[in-house]
Amino acid sequence: MRSGRADPRSRLAPKRSRALGMHVRRARAEDQAFIADLGGRSVEASASSLRPAGNAELVANFAALLTYALGRDHAILLAEREGRPSGFALLIFDLPDEVTGVPQAFLAYMAVEPAHRCLGTGRALLRAAEDEAIGRGLPYISLMVTEENEAGRRLYEGAGYATERRLLCKAL
Ligand SMILES: CC(C)(COP(=O)(O)OP(=O)(O)OC[C@H]1O[C@@H](n2cnc3c(N)ncnc32)[C@H](O)[C@@H]1OP(=O)(O)O)[C@@H](O)C(=O)NCCC(=O)NCCS
Numbered sequence: 001m002r003s004g005r006a007d008p009r010s011r012l013a014p015k016r017s018r019a020l021g022m023h024v025r026r027a028r029a030e031d032q033a034f035i036a037d038l039g040g041r042s043v044e045a046s047a048s049s050l051r052p053a054g055n056a057e058l059v060a061n062f063a064a065l066l067t068y069a070l071g072r073d074h075a076i077l078l079a080e081r082e083g084r085p086s087g088f089a090l091l092i093f094d095l096p097d098e099v100t101g102v103p104q105a106f107l108a109y110m111a112v113e114p115a116h117r118c119l120g121t122g123r124a125l126l127r128a129a130e131d132e133a134i135g136r137g138l139p140y141i142s143l144m145v146t147e148e149n150e151a152g153r154r155l156y157e158g159a160g161y162a163t164e165r166r167l168l169c170k171a172l
Contacts, residue, residue, distance in 0.1 A: 021081055021082045022079060022080065022081045022082075022086065022119075022120070022121060022124065023079070023080055024077050024078065024079050024080075024124055024125055024128040025077070025078055025080065026075065026076070026077060026078070027076035027077065027078040027088060028078075031076070031078050031085060031088070034078075034085040034088075035066065035076060035078075035088050035090075036062075036063065036066060038085075038087070038088065038111050038113060039062045039063075039065075039066060039088075039109060039111060040058075040059040040062050040063070041111075041114075042111035042112075042114075043058045043059065043061070043062040043109075043111075044058055045111075045146070045149050045151070045152065046058075046109075046145075046146050046149060046152075047146070048146050048147065048148055048169075049148060050169050050171060051169065051171075062109070065090075065108060065109060066090070069090055069092050069108050072092050072093075072094050072095075073092065073093040073094040074090065074091060074092050074093065074108075075091045075093070075132055076088055076089070076090050076091070077089045077091070077125055077128045077129060077132065079112070079121045079124060079125050081116055081119075081121065085113075086112060086113050086116045086121055087110065087111055087112035087113060087116065087121045087122065087125055088110065088111065088125070089107060089109075089110040089125040089126065089128065089129045090107070090108045090109045090110065091105050091106065091107055091108065091129055091132060091133070092105075092106045092108050093105055093106075093133075093136060093138065097140065097142070102139065102140065103138050103139065103140075104133075104138055104139070104140040104141060104142050105129065105130075105132065105133035105136070105138045105140070105141040105142075106141075106142055106143065107126075107129055107141060107142070107143035108143075110122065110125055110126070110129070112125070117151070122151075122155045123155065123158075123159065126155065126156075126159050127159075129141065142164065143156065143161070144167065
């Protein structure tokens, strides 16, 4: 996994919260199984009632997203709590904004272990993702979030993200 390598462009330094026993670091090759597993277990939160899909399809599509990202300029940040993997954020850097062409970091996915949610891990991962983008000189970070994903929407809105465009869908 390329994200395991030190990247001189990045300002990412381990972010520690001693009170929470949590820190964010760059993912390593041995984290890939955790990332694939947690992604598959959590991706249902990104499905919408407009496009019903089975869990097997969602899991397969998350695996395809991961493979796609690993083949591009990317980084995976991993949150650890008490020394165990607790969540991750997957960033892609070579997908500029499709309208302006302006470079950006694209947050392709993030997730936190269900048992570790609402403890600030998502917020810490998001902050680390922004630091990673800033360290690479990127002027923006963007992401997509499903309308019905209240936890995700609140996390991003609380961190200052604004709706730029809307993805519309109509069942035919
Ligand atoms: C979205 C997700 C990553 C949030 O992670 P988390 O570690 O629980 O988030 P945090 O504890 O850092 O919470 C940060 C803010 O998010 C919001 N939030 C988090 N969970 C929430 C929930 N269940 N309901 C409402 N708001 C929630 C709150 O505004 C919270 O701030 P507060 O604690 O000051 O109220 C987590 O719920 C998750 O993994 N969900 C499944 C996968 C997913 O939806 N990923 C996002 C794809 S776009």
